[in-house]
Amino acid sequence: MRKPDLKKYEKLLLAKKKALLEEIAATMKAQVSTTIKDSTGDISSYSYHMADLGTDAMERELAFMFASKSGRLVYHIDEALQRIEKGTYGKCIKCGKPISAARLQAVPHARMCIECKSAEEGHKSGR
Numbered sequence: 699m700r701k702p703d704l705k706k707y708e709k710l711l712l713a714k715k716k717a718l719l720e721e722i723a724a725t726m727k728a729q730v731s732t733t734i735k736d737s738t739g740d741i742s743s744y745s746y747h748m749a750d751l752g753t754d755a756m757e758r759e760l761a762f763m764f765a766s767k768s769g770r771l772v773y774h775i776d777e778a779l780q781r782i783e784k785g786t787y788g789k790c791i792k793c794g795k796p797i798s799a800a801r802l803q804a805v806p807h808a809r810m811c812i813e814c815k816s817a818e819e820g821h822k823s824g825r
């Protein structure tokens with residue numbers, strides 16, 4: 699994929715992530731007394747601190763984050779950003795073929811081409 703295209707998708711992903719994190723922060727603020735203010739912030743010192751008090755609160759927050767649709771999306775977006783850095787972005791992780799621009803435009807964090815994705819979903823629902 700060409701560099702200007704990568705930049706474009708990176709921007710899309712970052713904007714999406716920011717919106718999601720704000721949404722999650724707002725939800726958490728409403729639900730729990732302590733919040734992780736910034737996912738890129740100093741989580742390690744946070745968890746170190748929490749180790750003294752037990753990790754319950756931290757685990758609850760993480761569980762909440764990943765239990766929510768937005769939390770999982772943030773995870774996938776982070777993965778996509780890593781793939782941009784590694785230079786593997788835009789390639790299907792299953793068959794290695796390029797993912798169509800239309801699909802990336804709609805789902806910038808897509809890991810698989812539409813064929814592999816629908817094959818996987820078919821497999822799952824077939825159980």
Ligand SMILES: [Zn+2]
Pocket residue numbers: 790791792793794795810811812813814815
């Ligand atoms: Zn594929």
